[in-house]
Amino acid sequence: MASDPIVYVIDDDESARHSLEFLLDVAGIRVRSFSSADAFLKSSPPLAGACVVTDVRMPGLGGVELVEELRRRGNSVPAIVVTGHADVPLAIQAMKAGVTDFIEKPFDDEAILGAIRQALARQIGDEGAQAERLTVLDRIATLSPREHEVMDGLVAGHANKAIAYDLEISARTVEVYRANVMMKMQAKTLSDLVRMVTITRITVQ
Known part of the structure; x- marks a missing residue:
C-alpha cells in the first residue's frame, strides 16, 4: 500500500494538466501527471492508494477507454473523468466502465478536490459507495x-x-x-x- 495517497492526472492539455497539478500541490495531495493514457499505461505506476483524473477526449485512448482498460487488467483504481460537454450517453458509458465521478468543465476547485478526496477515501473500502x-x-x-x-x-x-x-x-x-x-x-x-x-x-x- 502506498504510504500516502497519490493522484495521477492524465490530460493532453498541458495548461489544464499543470493547473490541476498546482491545485493538488497546494492542497497537500501528491500528484504525478501524464500527457496521454498510453504514457500512463506504459509507465505502470503503483495504483495502491491512488486515484486517476483524466480527460474524456484525448489522442489515443480516451478517459473512458483508459478506465475500461484498467478494469480489464484487474485494476479497480478510482477514476474521475472530466468532460467539456454534458454528454448523457457518454456519462452512462463512463459509470458502467467503473468511473467514480463524471465532472463537467469548467469545474470549481472545491468540486474537483471534493471528488478526488472522496475517490481516495473509497480506497479504504466499499462502505462509502454503498452508503x-x-x-x-x-x-x-x-x-x-x-x-x-x-x-x-x-x-x-x-x-x-x-x-x-x-x-x-x-x-x-x-x-x-x-x-x-x-x-x-x-x-x-x-x-x-x-x-x-x-x-x-x-x-x-
Whole structure:
C-alpha cells in the first residue's frame, strides 16, 4: 500500500494538466501527471492508494477507454473523468466502465478536490459507495410516479420535448417536473443526476 495517497492526472492539455497539478500541490495531495493514457499505461505506476483524473477526449485512448482498460487488467483504481460537454450517453458509458465521478468543465476547485478526496477515501473500502447508493435510493423514493418517469427520460438522454411527447404532457410541465427532480435528488447538473441513478443500477451485482 502506498504510504500516502497519490493522484495521477492524465490530460493532453498541458495548461489544464499543470493547473490541476498546482491545485493538488497546494492542497497537500501528491500528484504525478501524464500527457496521454498510453504514457500512463506504459509507465505502470503503483495504483495502491491512488486515484486517476483524466480527460474524456484525448489522442489515443480516451478517459473512458483508459478506465475500461484498467478494469480489464484487474485494476479497480478510482477514476474521475472530466468532460467539456454534458454528454448523457457518454456519462452512462463512463459509470458502467467503473468511473467514480463524471465532472463537467469548467469545474470549481472545491468540486474537483471534493471528488478526488472522496475517490481516495473509497480506497479504504466499499462502505462509502454503498452508503451513497442507499442515500440516492432514499432520494428516488421521494419522487412522484410522474417525476420518476421524467427522471428516466432525462437519464436516457431525451430532450424535454421528447419526454413531453412520450408522456403526453406539455414541455412546460416537463420543465416543472425536471426542476422538482433536480431539487429532490440534490443534483446540481444533469451529469450529476445520471451518475446518481447509474450507481443505483450497477453497484450491486
